Amino acid sequence: MIVCTLSQMSISSPQDAGPPPAAVAPGLRARKRERTRRTIARVALELFDRQGFHATTLAQIADAAEVSPRTVSAYFPAKEQLAFPDAAETFDTLSARLRDRPAGERTADALRDYIAAWLRAQEEDEPERRVRRRVVDADEGLLRYERHLMARAQEAIAESIARDLGTAPDELEPRMAAASAVAIFELLTRDVLPGDAGKTVDDQLRPVERALAFIDGGIRACRADAPTG
Amino acid sequence: MIVCTLSQMSISSPQDAGPPPAAVAPGLRARKRERTRRTIARVALELFDRQGFHATTLAQIADAAEVSPRTVSAYFPAKEQLAFPDAAETFDTLSARLRDRPAGERTADALRDYIAAWLRAQEEDEPERRVRRRVVDADEGLLRYERHLMARAQEAIAESIARDLGTAPDELEPRMAAASAVAIFELLTRDVLPGDAGKTVDDQLRPVERALAFIDGGIRACRADAPTG
DNA sequence: ACCGAAGATGCAATCACTGCAGAACTGCAC
DNA sequence: GTGCAGTTCTGCAGTGATTGCATCTTCGGT
Numbered sequence: 386m387i388v389c390t391l392s393q394m395s396i397s398s399p400q401d402a403g404p405p406p407a408a409v410a411p412g413l414r415a416r417k418r419e420r421t422r423r424t425i426a427r428v429a430l431e432l433f434d435r436q437g438f439h440a441t442t443l444a445q446i447a448d449a450a451e452v453s454p455r456t457v458s459a460y461f462p463a464k465e466q467l468a469f470p471d472a473a474e475t476f477d478t479l480s481a482r483l484r485d486r487p488a489g490e491r492t493a494d495a496l497r498d499y500i501a502a503w504l505r506a507q508e509e510d511e512p513e514r515r516v517r518r519r520v521v522d523a524d525e526g527l528l529r530y531e532r533h534l535m536a537r538a539q540e541a542i543a544e545s546i547a548r549d550l551g552t553a554p555d556e557l558e559p560r561m562a563a564a565s566a567v568a569i570f571e572l573l574t575r576d577v578l579p580g581d582a583g584k585t586v587d588d589q590l591r592p593v594e595r596a597l598a599f600i601d602g603g604i605r606a607c608r609a610d611a612p613t614g
Numbered sequence: 615m616i617v618c619t620l621s622q623m624s625i626s627s628p629q630d631a632g633p634p635p636a637a638v639a640p641g642l643r644a645r646k647r648e649r650t651r652r653t654i655a656r657v658a659l660e661l662f663d664r665q666g667f668h669a670t671t672l673a674q675i676a677d678a679a680e681v682s683p684r685t686v687s688a689y690f691p692a693k694e695q696l697a698f699p700d701a702a703e704t705f706d707t708l709s710a711r712l713r714d715r716p717a718g719e720r721t722a723d724a725l726r727d728y729i730a731a732w733l734r735a736q737e738e739d740e741p742e743r744r745v746r747r748r749v750v751d752a753d754e755g756l757l758r759y760e761r762h763l764m765a766r767a768q769e770a771i772a773e774s775i776a777r778d779l780g781t782a783p784d785e786l787e788p789r790m791a792a793a794s795a796v797a798i799f800e801l802l803t804r805d806v807l808p809g810d811a812g813k814t815v816d817d818q819l820r821p822v823e824r825a826l827a828f829i830d831g832g833i834r835a836c837r838a839d840a841p842t843g
Numbered sequence: 844a845c846c847g848a849a850g851a852t853g854c855a856a857t858c859a860c861t862g863c864a865g866a867a868c869t870g871c872a873c
Numbered sequence: 874g875t876g877c878a879g880t881t882c883t884g885c886a887g888t889g890a891t892t893g894c895a896t897c898t899t900c901g902g903t
Contacts, residue, residue, distance in 0.1 A: 414869065414880075421881095442858065453883045458860060525762075532765070533758045557821060560805070561798050561828050568797030569790045577786070592786060598839035599790050599832040606831020610824050643849070643900060650850095671889065682852050687891065844903100851898075857891085868881075873874100 422460050425450045426470035429457075433468060434516050438524040465530040468520060472534045475503070480541040492545040493597045496566070500593050504578075504586045518579045532571060539567045550604070558611075562604050569596045651689050654679045655699035658686075662697060663745050667753040694759040697749060701763045704732070709770040721774040722826045725795070729822050733807075733815045740811070747808045761800060768796045779833070787840075791833050798825045 428449040432441045443464065447454040461467050479499055486495045507514050521527040543563035547554040554560075570593075577592050578584075657678040661670040672693065676683040690696045708728055715724040736743050750756040769783075772792035776783040783789075799822075806821050807813075 412870090417869095418881080443860090444858085454859095455861095455883055455885095456881080459882080462860080464859065529758055529762045532761055533754075536761070557806070557824060558828075560801055561825060564797040564801040565794040565828070565832070568793040572789055572793040576789070595786060595836050595839050596790060599787075599794070599836040602835020602838075603794070603828040603832035606834075607824050607828040609831075610827035612820070641901085646900090647850075672891090673889085683890095684853070684892095685851055688851075691891080693890065846903080847901095849898100849900075852896080854894090854896105856893090859888105859890085861886100861888085863885085864883100866881100866883080869879090870877105871879105872877085 421450075421452065421456075422470065425452065425457055425460055426467055429467040430513070430516060430520060433520045433524075438464075438468065438520060438527055463530075465527060468517065468527050469531065469534060476534065476537045479538050483541050483545040486545070492542065492549050493601060495545065496542075497590070497593065497597060500570075501586060501590060504589050508586065515579065518575075522575070528575075531575075535567050535571050539563045542566050546604070550608075558604050558607050561607060562600050565603060566596075566600050569599065650679075650681065650685075651699065654681065654686055654689055655696055658696040659742070659745060659749060662749045662753075667693075667697065667749060667756055692759075694756060697746065697756050698760065698763060705763065705766045708767050712770050712774040715774070721771065721778050722830060724774070725771075726819070726822060726826060729799075730815060730819060733818050737815065744808065744811075747804075751804070757804075760804075764796050764800050764803075768792045771795050775833070779837075787833055787836050790836060791829050794832060795825070795829050798828065 425446065429441070429446045432445055432449060443454050443457050446467070447457045450457070457467075461470075466472070482499050483492065483495055486492075521531055540563070543559045544554045546562050547556065547559035550556075550558060552559060573592055573596060578589050654675065658670070658675045661674055661678060672683050672686050675696070676686045679686070686696075690699075695701070711728050712721065712724055715721075750760055769792070772788045773783045775791050776785065776788035779785075779787060781788060802821055802825060807818050
């Protein structure tokens, strides 16, 4: 069970709170902060969708969210982060899921499980997800940033795979597999999964399954090609 | 044989030249332009290495290169491009190599061949290569930009692999393989190849070989997992 | 020597981002 | 209920990248 990693380590907080709030009951203050944060991100996404990312200024976002421009910058140090308000949480959760996976479960299983859960969670807000996809696809800079965000998971995946293989995390196989995994999942989120509206989670899991097969096949082929074997 | 793609299609040129210069003798003007361009990129790299990418201003670069700041921006519309002055050429060359590869040569062969040639070319300027690596690794933004640049090759690789497999370029296998290839080669350029100084090109080609094996194994496993067989 | 295109500059305006200091607000202890 | 201490929100000013525009030079021929 992972509880604390959600609220901790968010990419930034205004005037960076000192000690972590002990991760207990969110507290009134924290809730308000979270509400403001979500409001800003929401209106930003709307504006990005309507006018484009680049054409939207921080001032407009601040107006729409009824805060000062300075506050927008305090919550989101980089403009791109406005388009991915949950990124830190998502990838921290994934890292934790891989790190704390039950003994015996392989990385591929953990990933499949995590992705399935993520897809199901996404289903609840299908329209927003589509808007976000549209917004990100429309801007080169956002695509770049998204790629960068996903790459954050790479190291965690490499460590997990290394554990499976019984090798050091800095061996070639786990690192290539992790790089490959991140790139393929990025491809899936960008091009494959968003496809049709009426897809069930199971439909979406099919290409994921093939991606996992790809990576597994790659690892085996790579090991076969290894210098000592 | 590819001759023209080198000078054409560079990411940008000041006041964007209209019709392509017929790709004949470079001409005095073009040579001067190229010299200025290289000078700017060279001094920029020096400054980045000395002070860091972020801490270096366009004004400093302009001073050091003895041009106006406006000129720096004209040659390099984005500051990041200063760290990768040959990127457009490199990836256009790769695209052309894949597109025009002789019948019967597979994508993996073309890639191996291309990379070998690239490594050999890099050998001639080992110190600069190391500096560039150090500069890029030291800045998050440059790493992001590098990733973005490499991704430009992804589509070309996917098309090439699709041709090998006899599938459409928008099938899952070629696209996953291409995404994987780009990510793995990025990993190699960043973490593996720069390792030791005294590595021969053949030494460096060994991990490349394993990467190609990985991708090939991935494709086969993915096809085996395909819905129709 | 002259003309048209290409290249280099200077200038001014936007806009993202940051440090700083003061005002407003909240949770908590007295 | 009051006041203290810590948090948040804001306004302000400054830095720097990036861009559009007008101007001045220089290059490549005619």
